[in-house]
Amino acid sequence: NAGVTQTPKFQVLKTGQSMTLQCAQDMNHEYMSWYRQDPGMGLRLIHYSVGAGITDQGEVPNGYNVSRSTTEDFPLRLLSAAPSQTSVYFCATLGRSTDTQYFGPGTRLTVL
Amino acid sequence: KQEVTQIPAALSVPEGENLVLNCSFTDSAIYNLQWFRQDPGKGLTSLLLIQSSQREQTSGRLNASLDKSSGRSTLYIAASQPGDSATYLCALDRGAGSYQLTFGKGTKLSVIP
Numbered sequence: 001n002a003g004v005t006q007t008p009k010f011q012v013l014k015t016g017q018s019m020t021l022q023c024a025q026d027m028n029h030e031y032m033s034w035y036r037q038d039p040g041m042g043l044r045l046i047h048y049s050v051g052a053g054i055t056d057q058g059e060v061p062n063g064y065n066v067s068r069s070t071t072e073d074f075p076l077r078l079l080s081a082a083p084s085q086t087s088v089y090f091c092a093t094l095g096r097s098t099d100t101q102y103f104g105p106g107t108r109l110t111v112l
Numbered sequence: 113k114q115e116v117t118q119i120p121a122a123l124s125v126p127e128g129e130n131l132v133l134n135c136s137f138t139d140s141a142i143y144n145l146q147w148f149r150q151d152p153g154k155g156l157t158s159l160l161l162i163q164s165s166q167r168e169q170t171s172g173r174l175n176a177s178l179d180k181s182s183g184r185s186t187l188y189i190a191a192s193q194p195g196d197s198a199t200y201l202c203a204l205d206r207g208a209g210s211y212q213l214t215f216g217k218g219t220k221l222s223v224i225p
Binding site for chain 1: 116143144146148153154155156157158161163201203205211212213215216217218
């Protein structure tokens with residue numbers, strides 16, 4: 001049982017490049033979400049999904065796309081990276097039997 | 113909009129001391145409150161979750177309380193150890209099936225041997 005996994009751990013992009021941050025979970029949790037963590041700002045919700053095929057925007061969705069084709073995976077796409085997207089990104093999950101959220105180890109992204 | 117404040121931003125204590133971390137929030141209409149621990153370069157680990165209807169939760173040396181009327185929660189750590197050194201975050205779920213957490217900026221705790 002790996003819990004919540006995120007890849008890659010580190011990534012450096014140039015402005016305008018695109019990439020996908022991967023998040024996978026093996027706990028059969030319906031709810032998945034993406035947060036970004038910036039110094040002095042705390043964690044902020046980007047997008048979330050309450051189940052396969054259903055996604056919605058969080059507090060800071062601009063510049064990011066998501067999709068949820070399976071229960072296990074919830075990728076986060078940056079279509080045209082900007083320096084303002086330099087951050088640490090965390091994926092989290094939650095199952096209906098508990099209100100506790102489980103976080104992945106994070107992806108540290110730098111956009112030059 | 114819900115705002116969550118954690119004071120102090122950093123705290124240094126000698127090993128063995130009991131300590132209290134504070135979390136305050138502006139909107140008392142919450143579903144639950146969670147305390148997380150984050151080690152440097154790592155993800156978040158849930159420590160305690162308090163439902164809106166509860167007053168406190170305990171796990172080992174940790175005790176978390178919730179007072180919705182005053183918009184406050186505290187995390188009490190007994191007999192602190194160097195291994196407790198980390199950043200502690202509180203987060204509120206506003207409920208209504210949203211599962212969206214609003215985080216404080218955290219308190220960085222250092223326990224000195």
